[in-house]
Amino acid sequence: MAGETTGTETIGGTAGAVQGAIEHGGGAHNPLEQFQIKRLIPIHIGDLDLSFTNSALFMLIAVALITLFLTYAMRSRALIPGRLQSMAELSYEFVANMIRENVGSEGRRYFPFIFTLFMFILFGNVLGMFPFTFTFTSHIIVTFALAAVVFIGVTVIGFVRHGATFLKLFVPSGVPPFLLPLLVVIEVLSYLTRPISLSVRLFANMMAGHTMLKVFGGFVVALGFLGGWAPLAFVVALTGLEIGIAFLQAYVFTILTCIYLNDAIHLHH
């Protein structure tokens, strides 16, 4: 089934395979079509495919929107903020508080990175809730790249700050010595699976939510004018839930980054 991928414009293994599989499974409506990556401006350098895709377009839109929002909202720099300025200050305060509570004062120097991460994921998620948009956070490669940056960055920070004593992170204190070899292996494994769980959490949430919306949207069409109201009401409720999830997942990604950073800086165990 996986080999029968049809769309020639499709990039990416899983999405393409899913697309092909569903098309051959019959049924005109395909809830996974929305995740298809299309080349907008094909760029090929040697064997490298560096095409400008719809995914890249929406990443650019997200970055442009964040820049516009923050610069436009803060243009007056009023002592008593207006509505827009309050929103910008609120998002700043939100992330700053998160770092203060989870990492402490030493985390302040990492604020720019964590704030950027939060805003990028938040705008990516929320942008995807608009009809006819593309959710770039619903692709594992995007979220995995973000998670890999966090993972490598945190590990480097840990080694730079503590040198070899950073490895103490993998040795839990206060356990019987005969259990130590087993626990160290478990700790190392759980440390190494962090980028995977971090990225799959965000990607799976976004993908599952958007697929569910499309599936219920399909029910509305299938049941027609008379019976379609029940699934339509459900879709409305689900959209509300999904907007909540969009915020929540950005928050979860950021707070886990803070917790990992705290581990690297303070070596809690």
Add this chain to the structure above:
Amino acid sequence: MEPAAAKLIGAGLATIALAGVGVGIGNIFGNYVAGALRNPAAAPQVFGNVLLGFALTEAIALFALVIAMLLLFVF
């Protein structure tokens, strides 16, 4: 057994993970409500943690979904 049938059965089995996730989410909100009734003043402080726990638990269900999708469409 035909490979296609085995694939479907495997994907169905992957959804068993939802049982554990159901217990987990029920635990989180049940304990939150119980705690909030005992000490309503402290309830807003822990609500962020409740949502974090909910999101982490829900992610486990989605890992199962990813496994089911991989079984159905990739293999």
